[in-house]
Amino acid sequence: MTDKGISLAVIKRLPRYYRYLGELLENDVVRISSKELSEKMQVTASQIRQDLNNFGGFGQQGYGYNVEYLYTEIGKILGLDRKYNIIIIGAGNLGQALANYTDFERRGFKIKAIFDINPRLIGLSIRGIEVRMMDELEEYVKKEEVHIAVLTIPKTKAPKVAQDLVSWGIKAIWNFAPVDLNLPKEIKVENVHLAESLMRLSYDLKTMQENEENQETGL
């Protein structure tokens, strides 16, 4: 089954479905109706049915959806039935935090190596993975099979490091630096812009405060 032509909006919703189904599975729920799932996920039952119809429906009239089957199928669509080798560039707090997320490994994302320029971090062991020096990076990437490089380095360094990684064969980058990497279209980049996320919250807070102020002044 290919999933060509599925809208990006639907694809973006899949990880959330996957997360909810995983919880249902952990709680030994065998089947669920679109109505029950919609109540849990705060999404309309019709949206759920429409979304899942893109992938062959899965459900059966009167039965609902088999949780394990749906979980597995969505997992395949998300590529989670495959294994991915990940390297982390930047062994500061954020890099170490990501290295310690055991959740990733459960889903097939194995952190194979961590790199840094700081000599004091070299040799530090994070969940059994030793921090290596940046000058070992090129050889490592060319020799080993690396699917995803995670950038947890300063924004001044990230674009150049990303370019190098791509020139050595990396096809996918998970970027935490607050800068656009400007890589060729075929390189898959997922940006996590933490400051932008926080700014959305400040916008919401400010709107809330302004509404309160307007109410007080009787506007």
Added chain:
Amino acid sequence: MTDKGISLAVIKRLPRYYRYLGELLENDVVRISSKELSEKMQVTASQIRQDLNNFGGFGQQGYGYNVEYLYTEIGKILGLDRKYNIIIIGAGNLGQALANYTDFERRGFKIKAIFDINPRLIGLSIRGIEVRMMDELEEYVKKEEVHIAVLTIPKTKAPKVAQDLVSWGIKAIWNFAPVDLNLPKEIKVENVHLAESLMRLSYDLKTMQENEENQETGL
């Protein structure tokens, strides 16, 4: 100037504008046309003009936009001219990583306290802020002015802690736990679901790999 009725899509784009304008400002650029900005941001010039027209235009025909003015105005819209007190719940790697982001403070987000249940972390000093025990949390929130609580705790703990925080007066939560908090609508929640972000990347990688496999088999 109120910004009622501005579409959510536009609001979501503002932090990115803010980031680019900040860089232009750092590089001493005084003014920029929508065309130049569009080339930088890989967004159409007409989208830029449309977006900014929601906020009074700012630009002048033939002049373009004054970078500093635009940066400041968008900053105000995003609430960045205000100061926000932030507390971090969970002093593990991720909590410490966020506490160390000096970028947040530059934008008016001041981390005032960090809390944890692990006795071994109590008293640890992160950029001058001491880790406190969770049982001090209620008194702290009720006594001090806290705008945003950041949750970097396990998903099993997050919903209850979030409920408690809200009952003590917190209005905004930045949530890193991979779970929906199910809080009242008026509480502003910004979720950073790292596993979902990584899943989008695996979906892209898988699509790329499938395309390559299809080419090889001549499909």
